[in-house]
Amino acid sequence: MTAAPLSVAIITDFVHNYQAHLLVGIREALNERGLASTVYVGRELFPPGHPVHDANAVYRLIRPDQHCGVILLTANLGRAVSGDDLMRFARQFAPLPVVSVGKKIAGVPSILVDSRPGMQALMEHLIVKRQFRRFVFVRGREGNDDSNDREQVFREALALHGLPFRSDWTLCGDYRAHAAYDAMRTLLATTRDFDVVVSANDQMTEGIIRALREHELRVPEDVAVVGFDDDEDFRHAIPPLTTVRQPVVEQGVAAVELLCSLDPRHDVHIDTQLVVRESCGTKGGSGPLSLAHEALPRTLDRQKAQQEVLDYLRQVSRDPQARQPFLAYWKNQLLGNLGREHDLVTWRHLLNDFRTALRPELSGVVLSDFDALFADVQTLLYDALQMAYAKQRLAEATNAVLISNMVSALSYEAMFGAALNYLKHLRLNRVVLVLYERFGRLPSELARVMFAEGTRSALDRDLFPTARLLPEGMRGELFEGHLMIIPLFTTGAQYGYLIVDQPHGVYFDEETPQHTISRSIRHLEQLHAMRSAHDDLERRVADRTLELQRLNEQLQHDAVHDVLTGLANRALFHDRLRRVVAQAERDSTQGYAVLFLDCDRFKSINDTMGHSVGDDFLIEFAGRLSTSVRPQDTVARFGGDEFAVLLEDVFEAPDVMMIAERIQHTLSEPMDLLGRPFAVTASMGIVTSAGGYSKYEDVLRDADIAMYHSKSLGPGRTTMFEVTMHERVLNRSRLETELRQALSRGGLSVQYQPIVDVQSGTLRGFEALARWVHPVRGFVSPGEFISVAEEAGLVVDLDRFVLFEACDCLRAWREQVPQARDCFLSVNVSTTQFSRADFVHAVQGVLRDTGLCPADVRLEITESLLMQRAPVVQRNLEGLRELGVQLYIDDFGTGYSSLGYLQQFAPSVLKIDRSFVQRVPMHSESAELVRTILSMARNLNIAVVAEGVECQEQWTWLREAGCTYAQGFFFAKPLVPEDALDVLRQNQPLPGTPKEASGMKVSGSGGHGS
Secondary structure (H helix, E strand, O other), X not given: OOOOOOEEEEEEOOOOHHHHHHHHHHHHHHHHHOOEEEEEEOOOOOOOOOHHHHHHHHHHHOOHHXXXXXXXXXXXXXXXXXXXXXXXXXXXXXXXXXXXEOOOEOOEOEEEEEHHHHHHHHHHHHHHHOOOOOEEEEEOOOOOHHHHHHHHHHHHHHXXXXXXXXXXXXXXXXXXXXXXXXXXXXXXXXOOOOOEEEEOOOHHHHHHHHHHHHOOOOOOXXXXXXXXEOOHHHHOOOOOOXXXXXXXXXXXXXXXXXXXXXXXXXXXXEEOEEEOOHHHOOOOXXXXXXXHHHOOOOOHHHHHHHHHHHXXXXXXXXXXXXXXXXXXXXXXXXXXXXXXXXXXXXXXXXHHHHHHHHHHXXXXXXXXXXXXXXXXXXXXXXXXXXXXXXXXXXXXXXXXXXXXXXXXXXXXXXXXXXXXXXXXXXXXXXXXXXXXXEEEOOOOOEEEEEEEEOOOOOOOOOOEEHHHOOOHHHHHHHXXXXXXXXXXXXXXXXXXXXXXXXXXXXXXXXXXXXXXXXXXXXXXXXXXXXXXXXXXXXXXXXXXXXXXXXXXHHHHHHHOEOOOOOOEOHHHHHHHHHHHHHHHHHOOOOOEEEEEEEEOOHHHHHHHHOHHHHHHHHHHHHHHHHHOOXXXXXXXXXXXXXXXXXXXXXXXXXXXXXXXXXXXXXHHOOEEEOOEEEOOOEEEXXXXXXXXXXXXXXXXXXXXXXXXXXXXXXOOOEEEOOHHHHHHHHHHHHHHHHHHHXXXXXXXXXXXXXXXXXOOOOEEEEEEEEEEEEOOOEEEOHHHHHHHHHHHOOHHHXXXXXXXXXXXXXXXHHHHOHHHHHOEEEEEOOHHHHXXXXXHHHHHHHHHHHOOOHHHEEEEEEHHHHHOOOXXXXXXXXXXXXXXXXXXXXXXXXXXXXXXXXXXXXXXXEEEOHHHHOOOOOOHHHHHHHHHHHHXXXXXXXXXXXXXXXXXXXXXXXXXXXXXXXXXXXXXXXXOHHHHHHHHHHOOOHHHOOHHHHXXXXXXXXXXXX
16 A cells, blocks of 8 residues: 655745745644645636736646645635635645635635734724824725725724724725835825824835835824734834734644644634834833744744853853853854844844843843943844845845846756756755746646756656656655745746745745746747747748749849740840841841741631640740751740741851741641641741841841731741832831721722522622722722721721611612612621620611611621630620621631531521632532532521622522522622612612613722621
């Protein structure tokens, strides 16, 4: 069977004067019983979340298997919580017996001090013996039971003797000197008409007396001041303080006796005692001093030693020969007590009281010799006091240095060394520092001893369970003597604890080492965190610097390179071309050439397959272009599908053309796009240094001109720049300007080519065609000005002009000729219109303004529009269908649309391009193609218009092949509005009316729409 541990746990919030006196009594009683003790120093009990609550984590270390009982010093420990909270706190230590000292806990035996007897004696002394009538009371903390009890006795005494109680003379000092000082100054600003100030404790009297003296009131001559507690610091004040003594040491002894009793279920009450001194106006104190009454709490051995000194002094007072040996003895006694400064002060009062009691017994020479001896004794005492104070100042200075070393340590090793020196300087015989494995809001499960001094056990640095307090090999320390556990913490962080011997004296400041070591640990943790943050920042800065360098290099690269293809961009190409042109201008032997390329059909790839596929196409195109030239040549992407190549050290045009052919050959290999082979071609323009250029801009201009000339010749063509091309560009630019003016000034007109029923020759409608008769140039071919309009962005205005003019003309015809009501209009529309969000709205506006129905108008679109998948295009197509406008596919057979697109689009009519119609019936291939289109259209229930019918044979063939409609010179050329109106009036089949006899006005070569 395991023996019960022979150690008592003592729980306190501080080790101030009151708690220290209690511990003296507890240790004396435990020593008599051979028991050890461990004091757990936390703070007052506060609810979780309160800043002070962190200190109370130390109470979690108390384990029932390590103690035989618990003593709670609850006078201050439990002042901030309810009785129920205090009871729950005490119950957590079950099944250990628990005793409370200072505050009653339900169900827990308690040691209670009755303030009433001492307070009643004090008030009786002041009222009856001192005859005071005007009282001021300074209470302690609000809600404090002791303060409330003392105030209650104060009021009862005044009432008993018929004296008034004034609430405005009842002040709150909060048990603190400075608070009492402030309250007293406030009262003195209004009145001085009082005799005595009664304070609920001794500490507040310091502030009270200071305030009175500042207002030139003497104590006790003008105002008496009394306290409560009999605090050591105020026994020897000037004047010495009249007070009520709490038998604190006796409470500690009683607590142990109650804990160890066989039936510790009753409470023990201890009365307080009046101590009269000079502060109430009484001279000479209250009579002979009993050693057991006012001396410092001490062990029995110290009481015996003090009594021994006084007995020796009484003996030598009548024996002059023994005086020198006594003085040597006395000096040794004092030197042995230099560490007990308060004992030396107590000796002064003991000797004065002893002298007062002994002198009446002496007379004559013996009395004179005694006085001389006593003067020597006091001189030695004062010398010892001076030495004690000097030693205290030196110790404080040394402590300051040691604390500074500890707080400023830059490593744990240095801090541990400084902390150990500091603790040893505090004359602590046994010291152990324990730190938790991890620092957090609660003690961690494991801990480690960092250093130990004065222990019998060998140092063990291995991790151990925190609940055991020490490693297994050192646990014997817990059951030897009296220890104190001081938690090390800061707000939000538990670091560990100090285990030290309880100091033998009552004056021990446990807060300074606690706060200093805790602050040092926090400093090191912050320093470590700062170092880690610094190292991390250094790493991040280094990484960021490398990243910035990489990004800078990337930015520098991107500034002169195309992001998508990695080729040189326009800026880098310009820079290199500028350098090459300048070199060639200085040295004619430095030849060069520039190739300007534009991908054919790239727009259709983007529109039909999406931009992602378009990007892949450009990357592949760029790669093929780069592999087709030398490493020293510059390949650049200018944007979109435009590329340029700078060939250096090239002199002959044939060499340049050979390189261009190699490029075209490399590009011509089919690309795989979405699993389908796609033929690639490029239009290319070439400029060489033979042109004698001085500006690189001129080189690029002419290369661009040559490229557009190639584009006009068809896909996959290459053109060497010629001067005449520049002239053509200038002419085209002038034409654009004149076209813009013609549009704005009404210089354009609309002509109408009849569309007839192939079987009957009956007129069914007209195709509206834009015409331009220039005042100087004369007739300008639609094939010439419409392409200019598209390139210059004028085609939208041109389309809307033609649409409005045609619709307005048909409205006018219908007002004049009934037959016009059955005619429809077919109007060409550029694919650009379908990329505009307002297109359907614009068509609606024209129909509304001209009064036509949507069924009267057919819009002709090119086959390429079928492959455009842009949302705006699809919305416009759907919008026109919903509006009721029929859509024709113009020039069918020349594009690349599939049957799937045709079926999805579901047009009303297909218009077979004139290039196929004009070859029938002579060319069998064209005839078969047209026949296939007609068959396909019938199967899809789509009508067909054959364009460009110019002879009887073509008409006959189309009629036999089952074509629906036809138009062309065989029926009529494009007509001015007046002639078209005449055709409507005649109401005759057009092929049957000889055109020479009709008198119709015609112009142009016909067939070209806008």
